[in-house]
Amino acid sequence: MTTAGRLRRFGVTGRGLVVVLPYLWLMLFFVVPFVIVLKISFSDIDLAIPPYKPLLDWVGKNSLAIRLNFNNYAFLFTDRLYVNAFLNSIKVAFISTVLCLVIGYPMAYGIARAKPATRNVLLLLVILPFWTSLLLRVYAWIGLLKANGVINNVLVWLGLIHDPLTMLYTPFAMYVGIVYSYLPFLILPLYANLEKMDWQLLEAAEDLGCRPWQAFYKITLPLSRNGILAGSMLVFIPAVGEFVIPALLGGPNALMIGRVLWDEFFSNRAWPVASAVAILLLILLVPFMMWYQNIQARESAGAR
Amino acid sequence: MNYKRSFFILTCLGFGFAFLYVPILSMVVFSFNASKLVTVWDSANSPTLKWYYALLNNEEILDAAWISLKVAVINASGSVILGTLAGFGLARFRQFRGRFTLNAMTTAPLVMPEVITGLSLLLLFVALEQLIGWPAGRGITTMTIGHMTFSMAYVTVIINSRMASFDEALEEAAMDLGARPLKVFFVITLPIIFPAILSGWLLAFTLSWDDLVISSFTSGPGSSTLPMVVFSKVRLGVSPEINVLATITITVVTLMIVGVSLWMARAAKMDKAEA
Amino acid sequence: MSTSGGAAAKAAPWKDQAAKPYVQVEGISKSFGDFKAVNDVSLKIYKGEIFCLLGASGCGKTTLLRMLGGFETPSAGKIFIDGEDMSGVPPYERPVNMMFQSYALFPHMNVEQNVAFGLKQDRVPKGEIQERVATMLDLVKLGGFAKRKPHQLSGGQRQRVALARSLVKRPKLLLLDEPLGALDKKLREHTQFELISLQDKLGVTFVVVTHDQEEAMTLASRIGVMNHGEIVQAGTPSEIYEFPSSKFVADFIGSVNMFEGKLIEDEPEYVRIGSEELGGTIYVSHGISAPPEAIVWAAVRPEKIFMSTAPPEGSDNVARGSVQDIAYLGDLSIYLVKLPTGKVVRVTQPNTSRHAEAITWDQQVYLSWDATSPVVVTR
Numbered sequence: 001m002t003t004a005g006r007l008r009r010f011g012v013t014g015r016g017l018v019v020v021l022p023y024l025w026l027m028l029f030f031v032v033p034f035v036i037v038l039k040i041s042f043s044d045i046d047l048a049i050p051p052y053k054p055l056l057d058w059v060g061k062n063s064l065a066i067r068l069n070f071n072n073y074a075f076l077f078t079d080r081l082y083v084n085a086f087l088n089s090i091k092v093a094f095i096s097t098v099l100c101l102v103i104g105y106p107m108a109y110g111i112a113r114a115k116p117a118t119r120n121v122l123l124l125l126v127i128l129p130f131w132t133s134l135l136l137r138v139y140a141w142i143g144l145l146k147a148n149g150v151i152n153n154v155l156v157w158l159g160l161i162h163d164p165l166t167m168l169y170t171p172f173a174m175y176v177g178i179v180y181s182y183l184p185f186l187i188l189p190l191y192a193n194l195e196k197m198d199w200q201l202l203e204a205a206e207d208l209g210c211r212p213w214q215a216f217y218k219i220t221l222p223l224s225r226n227g228i229l230a231g232s233m234l235v236f237i238p239a240v241g242e243f244v245i246p247a248l249l250g251g252p253n254a255l256m257i258g259r260v261l262w263d264e265f266f267s268n269r270a271w272p273v274a275s276a277v278a279i280l281l282l283i284l285l286v287p288f289m290m291w292y293q294n295i296q297a298r299e300s301a302g303a304r
Numbered sequence: 305m306n307y308k309r310s311f312f313i314l315t316c317l318g319f320g321f322a323f324l325y326v327p328i329l330s331m332v333v334f335s336f337n338a339s340k341l342v343t344v345w346d347s348a349n350s351p352t353l354k355w356y357y358a359l360l361n362n363e364e365i366l367d368a369a370w371i372s373l374k375v376a377v378i379n380a381s382g383s384v385i386l387g388t389l390a391g392f393g394l395a396r397f398r399q400f401r402g403r404f405t406l407n408a409m410t411t412a413p414l415v416m417p418e419v420i421t422g423l424s425l426l427l428l429f430v431a432l433e434q435l436i437g438w439p440a441g442r443g444i445t446t447m448t449i450g451h452m453t454f455s456m457a458y459v460t461v462i463i464n465s466r467m468a469s470f471d472e473a474l475e476e477a478a479m480d481l482g483a484r485p486l487k488v489f490f491v492i493t494l495p496i497i498f499p500a501i502l503s504g505w506l507l508a509f510t511l512s513w514d515d516l517v518i519s520s521f522t523s524g525p526g527s528s529t530l531p532m533v534v535f536s537k538v539r540l541g542v543s544p545e546i547n548v549l550a551t552i553t554i555t556v557v558t559l560m561i562v563g564v565s566l567w568m569a570r571a572a573k574m575d576k577a578e579a
Numbered sequence: 580m581s582t583s584g585g586a587a588a589k590a591a592p593w594k595d596q597a598a599k600p601y602v603q604v605e606g607i608s609k610s611f612g613d614f615k616a617v618n619d620v621s622l623k624i625y626k627g628e629i630f631c632l633l634g635a636s637g638c639g640k641t642t643l644l645r646m647l648g649g650f651e652t653p654s655a656g657k658i659f660i661d662g663e664d665m666s667g668v669p670p671y672e673r674p675v676n677m678m679f680q681s682y683a684l685f686p687h688m689n690v691e692q693n694v695a696f697g698l699k700q701d702r703v704p705k706g707e708i709q710e711r712v713a714t715m716l717d718l719v720k721l722g723g724f725a726k727r728k729p730h731q732l733s734g735g736q737r738q739r740v741a742l743a744r745s746l747v748k749r750p751k752l753l754l755l756d757e758p759l760g761a762l763d764k765k766l767r768e769h770t771q772f773e774l775i776s777l778q779d780k781l782g783v784t785f786v787v788v789t790h791d792q793e794e795a796m797t798l799a800s801r802i803g804v805m806n807h808g809e810i811v812q813a814g815t816p817s818e819i820y821e822f823p824s825s826k827f828v829a830d831f832i833g834s835v836n837m838f839e840g841k842l843i844e845d846e847p848e849y850v851r852i853g854s855e856e857l858g859g860t861i862y863v864s865h866g867i868s869a870p871p872e873a874i875v876w877a878a879v880r881p882e883k884i885f886m887s888t889a890p891p892e893g894s895d896n897v898a899r900g901s902v903q904d905i906a907y908l909g910d911l912s913i914y915l916v917k918l919p920t921g922k923v924v925r926v927t928q929p930n931t932s933r934h935a936e937a938i939t940w941d942q943q944v945y946l947s948w949d950a951t952s953p954v955v956v957t958r
Contacts, residue, residue, distance in 0.1 A: 014485060015397045022390035022456060023402055026409040029453040033424030036431050103323070106316030113313075122317075124565060129324050131557045133514040135531050136550040139538050140327035143334065146542070149343045150330050183324065234415060241417020243517055248538060258419045265423060265521075275427070278420050289415055293408065300468075473683035476650055479670040480677045481748070482700030495687045 034282070041275035042068045051269050072276035082260065082277070086284070089257040092171075093239035096178040097186075097232050103179070104186040104231070109220075111187075112194035123191070130184040138177050138248050145173050145249070169251035177245040182238075186231035193227025193299070194220075226299045233292040237285055257281055328554060335547035342542040355544040359552075362545060364533055372513055372530040375444060379451040380509040386452065387459025387504055392493075394460065395467030413457035422521030425450045429522065442524035450522040451512040458511065459504035466500035499568055506564065510557075591815075592625040593801065599662075601626040601784055602647070602752060607656035608808075609642050616642040618808035619656070629778055629785040631795040634805035635831075640788045641756060643805075647786060648677045648754050661751055671700070676750040680757045682741040684729040690716070690740050691725040697748045715747045718777065735766050742774075746781060755787045759794055771797045792832050796820070804828050820880075825958050829878040836884070836924050838877045838953075842869060850955065851895065852877055858920045862895035864950040869957050876956050881927040883952040886914065886938065891947040898946045900924065902938060916944060 044053040044067075053067070076082045111122045129137060144150045145167040152164035167173055197220065205215040243258035250256070257277065265274040334342050335356075338349030359365060390410055394403070413421065429439055429446050439446050470493070478488040494501075516531040523529065530549075537543050592598040600623035609617040617639040624630045632640040645651045647658060649670035658665045665673060676697070684693050691712055698708045716722055719739040729737055738758070745753055758774070759767045775798060778785055789795050795802050796816045803813040804827075812824045823829035826837065838861060840854030845866070852861040852875060861877045869875055891897055903923060904915040907930075914926045924946060938944060 015393065015400050018389055019393035019397070019400065019402070019406060022386045022393075022410070022460070023406050025386055025456070026406070026453065029425065029428065029449060030409055030413065030421075033428040036427045037420075037424045040427055103316075103320055106313055107320040110313045110317040120565070124561060125321060126324070128558060128561055129328060131510050131561060132328065132554055133531065133534075133550075135514065135516055135534055135538070136331070136546070136553060137327060139534070139542075139546055139550070140331045142538065143343050143542050143547075144327055144330060146343065148341065150334075153343065180323070180327070183320075237415040238417050241419050243417075243419050244535075258417055261419045261423065271427070274423060278423050281417065282420060285415075285417070289412060292415055293411055296411070471681060471683060473679045473681050474685060476670065477677070477679055477683035477744075478685070478696070480648060480650075480675075481697035481744070482671045483696075484671055487700075492685060496685075 037275045037278050040272055041072055041279050042070070043272050044069050044071075045270055045272055052271050069272070072272050073280075075273065076276055076280060081255070082257075085255045085257045085260045086280070088255050089240045089242075090284075092174065092178065092254075092256065093236050093242075096175060096182065096239050097236045099175065099179045100183055100186040100235050101228065101232065104183055104190065105228070108187045108190040108194055108227075111191055112197070113199070126184050126187050126191075130188075134181050135244060137181060138245055141173065141177055141180065141249060142168060145176070168249065169254075171250065171254055174246055174250035174254045174256075177249040178239055178242060181245060182235040185234045189230040189234060190224065190227040193224050193230070197223055226295055229295045230292065230299070233288060233295065237288050237292065240285060241281055328550075331547050331550040332554065335544065335551045337544065337547075340544060342544050342547060355548045359545045359548045365530065365545065365549070368528050368530040368533040371444065371527055375448050375451060375519075375529065376509045376512040378448050379455055379512040380505045382448070382452045383455035383459050383508040384501055384505045386456040387508075388463050388501060390456065390460040391463025392467055392489075395464045395470075396472075410457045410460040413454040414461065418454075418515075418517035421454060422450070422518040425453070425518065426521040442522055443527040446522045446524070447519055447527060447529070450518045451508075451515060454518065455508035455511050458507050462500055462504045462507065463497065466497050470497060502567075503564065506560065590627075592628075593623065598625060600624060601628075601661060602786070603659040604643075604647075605657045605659070607643065607646060607653050607658065609639075609646060609651060610654045616808055617646070617653075620808070620810050621656075622803060622810065622813065624784065624786065626784055627782055628800045629775070629787060629798050631787045631789060631799035631802045632805055633789060633792060633795040633802050633831075635790055638805040639808035640805045642808075644677075644754050644756055644786065644788045647752070648675055649673050650677075674751040675754060676745040676748055676752075677754040678741050678745045678756065678758055680760060682729075682737050684737055684740055684744075686729050689726050689728050690721065690732070693729070693740055694744045694747055697744065701748070711747055712743075715743045718780075719743045734761055735770070738762065738770070742777070746777070746783065749781075750783065753783050753785050755785060757789055758787060759789075759791070767794070774798060796832075804831060806831075822954055823878060823956060825956050826876055826878075829876075829954065829956060834881050834925055834927075836879045836881065838879070838922075840875060840877060842871060842873055842875060845869070845871060849950070852955070856918075856920055856922045857898055858918055858922075859898055860895050861953055862950050863953045863955055867955045867957070869955075873957065877953040878956060879948055879953045881913070881925045884924065884926045884946050884948050886916070886926050886928060886944050886946055888938070888942070888944060890945050893947070896948050896950060896953075898924070900944065900946065902940055902942050902944060905938075905940060914938065916946060 040052055045051060107126070111119055111126070114122060142149070146152070147164045147166070147168070149168070151167065152161075155161045156164065201219055201223075202215045205219055206212065210218070241258040241261075242256060243262050246254045246256040246259045247262070250259075261274050261277045261281070264270045264277060334345075336351035336353070337343075337345055338352045338354060339346035390406060393400070394407060394410070397403070425446070426442070429442060433439060433441070474492055474496070475488050478492045479485065483491065514531060515529070516535055519529045519532055520535075523532065534546060534549065537546060602622070602624035604620055604622040604624075607617055607620045608615065620639075620643060622630075632643060634640045642651060646653050647660075649665065649668060649672075653666075660674060670677075685696065688696070694712045694715060695708050698711060703711075712725075713722075716725060719742055721736060721739050721743065724732065724736065724740075729740070732740065738761070742758075759770055762770060771794065774785075785798075787795070787798055789798075799816055801813060801815055802819050803810045804819065805811065806827055812819060812828045814822075819828060820832055823832065823835075829835045829837070838852075838854045838857045840852040840857070840861060842850060843853045843860065844851040847866045849865065850863050850867055852863070854861055854877065863877065867875070885891070890899075898918055900916040900918040902914055903917045906913040909930070911927050911929045914928065916924045916926055918924060926946065
């Protein structure tokens, strides 16, 4: 028997060896941490390092007590602040997704229908901001939106307004920031989907008497459904938990759950509460993530 | 719709790209502004390079940049190895134990909010430290591990999709001619998918270089990365040195992207021969 | 000079009971989940043959070929090559080489490196590699192309590189997956004869998979017709064409007229079939084995039917009809003749002369054929 044959007896296959390293890595550094977060969400805050009490406790000689503290969760459900933060995050993410679609769909469409040479240049132009640091691009908006920022200066100089508009540290600024940052995330998968479309279908429709807008609505739109959904998920899901943009552009009223988690953790040192927030956020987002997986699977099955 | 003359689409494209680029260009322009207020143009003294000199002498920023560089390079290299293994496995092996899990684990990080990933990683490191004494405190090691965990997901997607369009017949032909599977991978597959591996490396590098949230959670004293320093400055408002940093970043990224796309165009010609 | 089927065709070793087959396929089956791609196939292929697996898409021929190459593991059965059992032997250890449909040339290597690849894997000394590669490239007429890369070659040139690469190792068996599919018609014809000549020179046993019956007829010493994962008939091209064993094979190869009928007389030397479709009787001058009163089909090839304006002699094997359609193909013409029963009969005639006597549309004609022409099939 060959070495391979001998190893196979122990369940070690060539295939197994290839994937075992990434598998173990992700298990240890991606999945196991979630279990720990869950565990800590059930513990008490402690003035110690680390700032939480252990879950398991020896009581007497032979019994082990597990102390599950549901207070953290109760706290989150009863305190208006957290409930509002969750709801607001969903609202903001949803509206941002819609805005991204409104701006991004025509762009993706335009790029998909351009000549190959132009198309590559346009794609490059879309990808370039994506590779530039998000932080710096959000920073750019600070410079544009503040009281003596570029936009206000231009508007005053043009005589359109007298006093500068308050744009920074408002929900408006936050929407601008999110849409701006996530736009490429919507355009790219949508473009990938539109690029595969058979444009002759539209010609056939027009040949049969369909007006251009009707053809778009009845043919292009439904066929690009997967692209729309994939792009939307790529915007919505991370946007719900977004931290940087609310922190830099949103005001105190812009309560996003990502920021809440950060503040709980870093400012309040309330690790158990932060963990509970994370778990709830995860539960909220998992259905969307599974939906995204589903869309991807359908797309690749359709491609085969 | 006669596309060529669609005014609507062209306008949308125009506004869209303007929207994307005006902020970037404004940062570049104002990096040459002498005024400390950044957005108020000081025409008497501008344009000037004084903030460029200031940045290049700023110890805090330079140290942070060096740390970011180290982490990014190690992260990119490690992620590429892990991601190529995972991407290759998912693309080529129809069935294996744990396939569903591996697939889920490599797609989840793409959409998961970073605050969750960051928090969970930190709690893991704390628990590990309590359990086995490693890692001793947070720093570059923990940051690199954190970055690799989410970067490899991106690399996996890239390699997986590249392998999907890779003609299996090439690998079969090599085996048919006498090469064992391992040899086939290194002599045939790897050289041909090299452009994809390179773009995976660059993507992982960029993700690590720009990362703020996960770095903040997993870093320790003395291991502040560039984004962390930038963030602390930017929280307080505008700063001309940040404009300079932005300009330099944009220039480098542009050159890199143009360079890589020229390379890819050449590789695409080879792909045509594959078909 | 090389003939179709190469050297083996002349020797016809399959007729010799004592001859040992070079490739023996025993009871091979392959299932993908519930789908049975190959169903209990047994074959004997002899050294020096060009054996063609012919069938429509999805009939299992490519799966069978891949099992010979080691790229699929049979769900049941065994394969022997030159007496050795190939069970569990991976492709890189088999004395078999394959020419892929897409050619699968390594794009990052030039022609020379591509062809040398297999020899390098065998640790053949460098000097010998150079020599053998150069000889092989000359053989396929690509002598000056050694340093070119695949994307700099035309389709036909790439095909020859693929061929050279798979033959340079002097394999016991060469598998070809639709070798001429990607070539245009003229090039295909030219390459068919080149392939035969090459095989004759090198004496390698070929197994070719194709869906093109013309290709199979030209290349093969023997053809295995496949349908739904089974070999429905294996034989020389003329055996398959002139003596199909079933309706499927008769219909698959070339065109054929099928007359359904019942056995009226069944004797050892002849049978007489009464066919309503024909509107008459068919007399076949050989016996068949079938139960009495069985429903049978008489297959008559279009080129074996005589068409005349005057009524022929005899009452068997005749019919009368009117010409419905004519297709002029230059060297021959195809006539579709409609019988009073409604059946349309296909007749081909070579355009041997330029006379104005040509038969035209709606003309009343008589059809007849020789008693030796029909083949009776019972399924």
